Structures are given as structure tokens and as C-alpha cells.
Amino acid sequence: MKAYFYILTFGCQMNKNDSERIAGLLTKIGLKETKLPEKADVLFINTCSVRQHAEDRVFGFIREWQKFRITKPNLIVGVTGCLPGRDKDGKLQKKIPGVDLFFPIVELPTLSRRLHELNPKLFPGSFDSVEEYWQIEPKLDKNYSAFVTIQNGCNNFCTYCVVPYARGVEKNRPLKEILQEIKVLIKNGCVEVTLLGQVVNNYQAPDKENFSKKNPFSDNFAALLWEINQIKGLKRIHWTAADPQHFTDEQIQALTLPKQINFLHLPVQSGNNQILKKMNRKYTREDYLKLVKKIRKARPEIALGTDFIVGFCGETKKQFLDTVDLYKKCDFDISYHAQYSTRSGTVAHKMFKDNVTREEKKSRWQVLQELMVDTTFKKNKKYLGKENFVLVDSFVDGWCSGNSQELKLTRFRGTPKMIGTIQSVKIVKTDTWILWAEKL
Numbered sequence: 016m017k018a019y020f021y022i023l024t025f026g027c028q029m030n031k032n033d034s035e036r037i038a039g040l041l042t043k044i045g046l047k048e049t050k051l052p053e054k055a056d057v058l059f060i061n062t063c064s065v066r067q068h069a070e071d072r073v074f075g076f077i078r079e080w081q082k083f084r085i086t087k088p089n090l091i092v093g094v095t096g097c098l099p100g101r102d103k104d105g106k107l108q109k110k111i112p113g114v115d116l117f118f119p120i121v122e123l124p125t126l127s128r129r130l131h132e133l134n135p136k137l138f139p140g141s142f143d144s145v146e147e148y149w150q151i152e153p154k155l156d157k158n159y160s161a162f163v164t165i166q167n168g169c170n171n172f173c174t175y176c177v178v179p180y181a182r183g184v185e186k187n188r189p190l191k192e193i194l195q196e197i198k199v200l201i202k203n204g205c206v207e208v209t210l211l212g213q214v215v216n217n218y219q220a221p222d223k224e225n226f227s228k229k230n231p232f233s234d235n236f237a238a239l240l241w242e243i244n245q246i247k248g249l250k251r252i253h254w255t256a257a258d259p260q261h262f263t264d265e266q267i268q269a270l271t272l273p274k275q276i277n278f279l280h281l282p283v284q285s286g287n288n289q290i291l292k293k294m295n296r297k298y299t300r301e302d303y304l305k306l307v308k309k310i311r312k313a314r315p316e317i318a319l320g321t322d323f324i325v326g327f328c329g330e331t332k333k334q335f336l337d338t339v340d341l342y343k344k345c346d347f348d349i350s351y352h353a354q355y356s357t358r359s360g361t362v363a364h365k366m367f368k369d370n371v372t373r374e375e376k377k378s379r380w381q382v383l384q385e386l387m388v389d390t391t392f393k394k395n396k397k398y399l400g401k402e403n404f405v406l407v408d409s410f411v412d413g414w415c416s417g418n419s420q421e422l423k424l425t426r427f428r429g430t431p432k433m434i435g436t437i438q439s440v441k442i443v444k445t446d447t448w449i450l451w452a453e454k455l
């Protein structure tokens with residue numbers, strides 16, 4: 016009998032890539048993916064702990080799934096991701112009844128053995144040959160664009176963040192393996208890769224001897240970008256999320272490599288030096304502004320994205336105005352705004368008071384939202400009449416949609432056959448979140 020699995024994913028692109036690896040592993044041992052939780056024999060939830068709200072939703076889904084046990088007494092419910100990762104004392108696990116598997120993502124290689132132990136009938140065979148996390152082949156939804164994880168964990172310990180506790184210390188993937196994975200992806204039709212890591216531009220190859228002799232860079236991340244640029248068949252390279260403190264001149268130079276897309280995500284979090292210090296971000300607003308200036312000098316048309324946290328412990332109105340000022344100076348193309356919520360286990364939770372009111376956080380968030388909409392709307396006008404290249408992602412009612420070189424959603428009249436290809440277009444109308452175009 017064929018067994019089915021269902022995966023629900025919360026959180027960032029790293030989590031999405033982890034879910035692709037869970038799906039890859041489950042497919043390898045003979046299960047089939049379903050989009051219907053009620054049909055599944057194995058239900059997985061890949062959790063995110065960055066916000067309290069995301070964790071609360073996990074509890075709701077697990078409760079809801081228990082009703083499937085009436086018709087499926089052998090149902091297996093699994094929880095992985097950040098929540099088990101940061102549950103060092105087992106308290107969180109005790110709070111969620113009805114879970115059969117509870118493990119941090121680094122223990123993914125043990126999944127097939129654990130399933131066998133739970134239900135040897137459904138999962139026969141020996142699963143003793145434990146694979147390395149990196150070696151588990153992800154099961155991709157689309158073949159033309161893929162995430163490639165180059166690093167796991169983080170050593171930065173920003174005071175508000177659970178990631179170093181949930182994912183552990185930084186571990187870099189061997190260069191040889193990264194290049195090999197990309198080559199296999201290209202063979203299967205991939206034209207765009209997004210490199211993932213918590214502090215992606217702090218990448219340090221454990222196998223430096225594998226860098227080509229011709230590689231002009233000594234900074235390991237810039238050198239990695241150069242190596243990937245040499246791979247035939249790949250058209251676009253994107254990476255997320257860079258840390259300003261690790262951004263080197265060589266990395267700025269690597270932004271001009273031919274396959275690098277015209278977008279950079281550079282999280283800043285706050286525009287005020289005292290708040291940055293309290294957050295343990297190891298740069299100042301002046302450092303950040305200087306970096307943006309250098310980047311724009313090297314690649315003047317690059318679109319910039321960032322992240323902000325508003326209402327961090329003790330943030331005054333005046334300090335928030337520094338953030339607004341920094342926003343205006345940097346002229347971001349897109350930004351993601353979070354209203355600070357304290358996370359247990361972090362330094363901020365232990366040391367600082369979460370004392371900005373909910374209303375104040377919301378109103379600061381609103382200020383940034385409005386600023387973003389206004390800035391982006393104005394900035395997009397510069398694309399009018401210009402040529403761009405779109406990687407087509409979908410086709411609905413005669414319209415192709417996909418990302419431009421700046422990762423801006425672009426729509427034009429096309430055909431379903433264009434999905435997965437890069438099309439040259441001319442922008443004919445601009446909105447805040449959509450560029451309308453004609454096929455060239």
C-alpha cells in the first residue's frame with residue numbers, strides 16, 4: 016500500500032529548503048507527497064520560532080490533525096524546525112500532545128530510522144546508513160529555480176534572535192558539494208539558484224583547496240560567487256541574507272559578476288546606533304550608509320531590500336525617527352517590517368524590557384509601510400520604457416508572471432510554454448508591486 020506524506024512549512028527560505036529535503040528523503044523511502052492533510056499517513060510541520068504568532072499556529076494545527084487518527088490509527092505526526100531546535104529543556108515538547116516525532120532539523124538524517132522504529136510495517140527495511148544533512152537531495156516543486164543551502168546556523172547572537180539557539184553554530188558546506196549540487200540542478204533544467212545561509216556572505220569554504228587557481232578573489236564568499244558564475248547553463252544567481260558587518264570590497268566587486276541579479280537584500284534592522292548596539296548588530300548606521308554608497312557606486316542600478324524591527328526594547332520615538340531617516344537616505348526598493356516580539360531564551364528576553372506598547376509598535380510599523388509603498392511606487396517609474404529580463408513563474412489567463420532582474424513581479428502577455436524560461440520584455444506600465452510589460 017502506498018503511504019502519503021504532507022508537509023506544512025512556516026518561516027524563511029531556509030525552512031522551505033529544509034522542507035524540500037524532508038520531502039526528498041520521504042520520497043526516497045517510497046512515500047508520495049499529497050497536498051491534502053487528511054489523506055496523509057505522515058504529517059509534518061516545519062516550524063519557525065522567529066515570532067510568537069508562528070509558534071502559536073503550530074499548536075493549532077497539531078490539535079486539528081488529531082481528528083485524522085479516527086480513520087488512520089497509525090498516523091504519524093512530526094514536528095521539526097526551529098521549535099524543537101530551541102527546546103533544550105523539553106518544556107515546549109511537553110506542551111504539545113499528539114506528536115510522534117519531535118526533532119531539530121540537524122537530525123533530519125535520522126528520520127527514516129525513526130519512522131522505521133515507529134512503524135516497521137509501513138516503513139520496512141533497514142535505514143542504518145545515515146546520510147549527512149547536506150547529502151539529502153531536495154525534492155523541488157519547480158526545476159528551473161532552486162534554493163541551495165551553503166551554510167547552516169549562526170554565530171552572531173543578535174540579542175532578539177532565536178536562530179543561533181534553534182539551528183546551532185555556523186557550519187559551512189564544502190565548496191565541492193555546493194558546485195556539484197548546482198551542476199545536477201542545471202542538468203535537470205535549473206537556470207536560477209538562490210544561495211541560502213543565515214549569514215550567507217560570511218561563507219568560509221571548509222575545502223579551500225577546491226577553489227580554481229584562476230579565481231581572482233580571496234574572500235571566500237566572493238570566490239564562491241565567481242565559481243558559480245563559471246558554471247555553464249546557469250543564468251541567474253541570487254543570495255540571501257547578507258550581513259553588513261561581513262560585506263567586503265571583494266563582495267562588492269562580485270556584485271558585478273555577469274550572472275548576479277540586480278538585487279541585494281541587506282538587512283539593517285534599525286537606523287539608530289544605540290538600538291543597533293542593543294541588538295548586538297556589529298555595525299553603525301554610518302557603516303551601513305557607507306556600504307550602501309559603495310555598493311551603488313559599483314552597481315548603480317541595483318535594487319536594495321532590507322529588514323527592520325520596530326519597537327525593540329526601549330526604542331524611543333526619536334530613535335525610531337533615525338530609522339525613518341535611514342530609510343529615506345537608502346531609498347530601498349522593498350523592506351520587511353517586524354513589530355518586535357520577545358522570544359524566550361534570547362538575550363533581549365533576559366536583559367531588556369519589551370516596553371514599547373503594542374499600539375506604538377503598530378504605528379511605527381505603519382509609518383515604514385507607507386514609506387515603502389511611496390518610495391517603491393516612485394522608484395519603479397524609472398523602469399518605464401526599459402528592457403528587462405523575466406524568469407517566468409506562472410501563466411494565468413494569457414498572462415505570464417515572474418521576477419525581473421531586480422526581483423520585481425512583472426506581467427506580460429505570453430504562453431504557458433514560457434514557464435521556466437527567461438524572456439526579454441519592455442516595461443510599459445509601473446505600479447507599486449507590479450511592472451506591466453510587453454514581450455520583445
Ligand code: SF4
Binds near residue numbers: 171
Ligand atoms: S545574524 Fe542575527 S538575526 Fe540573523 S540569524 Fe544570526 S542571530 Fe539571527
